Amino acid sequence: MRFVAFALLLPFVCSAQLVPDVRAAIARDDFPAAEKLVGDFRRQNGVSPEMLVGHSWLGRGALAQKRFDQADKYAAETRRMALDLLKGRKLDDEDRLPIALGASIEVQAQVLAGKGQRSEGISFLKKELAAWHGTSMRSRIQKNIHLLSLVGTTPPPLEWNEYIGTKPPSLAALKGNAVLLFFWAHWCPDCKYESGVLAQLRDKYAAKGLMILGPTRYYGYTAGGVDATPEKEKPYIDKIRKEFYSGLTQMPVPLSSEIFNIYGASTTPTLVLLDRKGIVRMYHPGRMTYEELANEIEKVL
Helix, strand or coil: HHHHHHHHHHHHHHHHHHHHHHHHHHHCCCHHHHHHHHHHHHHHEEEEEEEHHHHHHHHHHHHHCHHHHHHHHHHHHHHHHHHHHCCCCCHHHHCCCCHHHHHHHHHHHHHHHHCCCCCHHHHHHHHHHHHCCCCCCCCHHHHHHHHHHHCCCCCCCCCCCCEEEECCCCCCHCCEEEEEECCCCCHHHHHHHHHHHHHHHHHHHHHCCCECCCEEECEEHHHHCCCCHHHHHHHHHHHHHHHHHHHHHHCCCCEHHHHHHHHHHCCEEEEECCCCCCCCEEEEEEECCCCHHHHHHHHHH
16 A cells, blocks of 8 residues: 555656756756656656646757757747647646746747847747737736837836725826836745845935836735635735835835736736836846846936
8 A cells, every 4th residue: 555655646746856857957958868857757647737847948948058949949849749738628727738838939939039030039929929818828928028029119008996005106197207117926035035125226216216116916815825805815915015015115006917917027026117208128027136226227317
């Protein structure tokens, strides 16, 4: 009986360890070892969402090293296998298949841009956005469109029906100021790190015209992943804001999932900087240091 129990647990253990092991091999620049890990897992478990997430990291790793042809090959393989799986299920039946397919789309677009075919990459992403608009991949695909095209343009409007704290102004009303949009989530540790950075920057640059808005959204749960209705989650978000974002309590907080979709804020934090004319000068998924962000703000002030 002990052997049977161990055998039943083994696939789960392999699943949990596959992606970390693949990423570690890629970090060592050992793609043959990474391929073997994915291949061994596939032989043991078949083509599964877990296996496809591991395979998607082959494409991401090759892209990071600017091995564009190799990255495109990996991404195309991930995409083909993911679409085959989707013949028998819906994309969002579980979390991992959208991650794998989304990564393949991201890599293929970035390969085109890396080869000097930016407009083709944008066109590819827009086609994928239309195909997957009603799924969890919408925000991620939109993020990649913005990475290739948003800087230097007028940003999308902020659309919200709810907010926390001070009523948010429209972007049009803020022209003449530099505006930093800080997309954050109540569960996000990097957002809590960034809040301290933003509080320092606001203290330094507010008098020169820096305004910070902090859009967030409902996620359907509160502490410990407990399911929550919007009526329960909203006060929880405000509690987190007061506890961990005390240096930014005057920051208006639009509350809208649609804002996150429109701005492609699938990564939190996402930071978007507008100049005094309301033009996007920086679009950055992920956290930034004080020095990095101060340098960008100095450019627009």
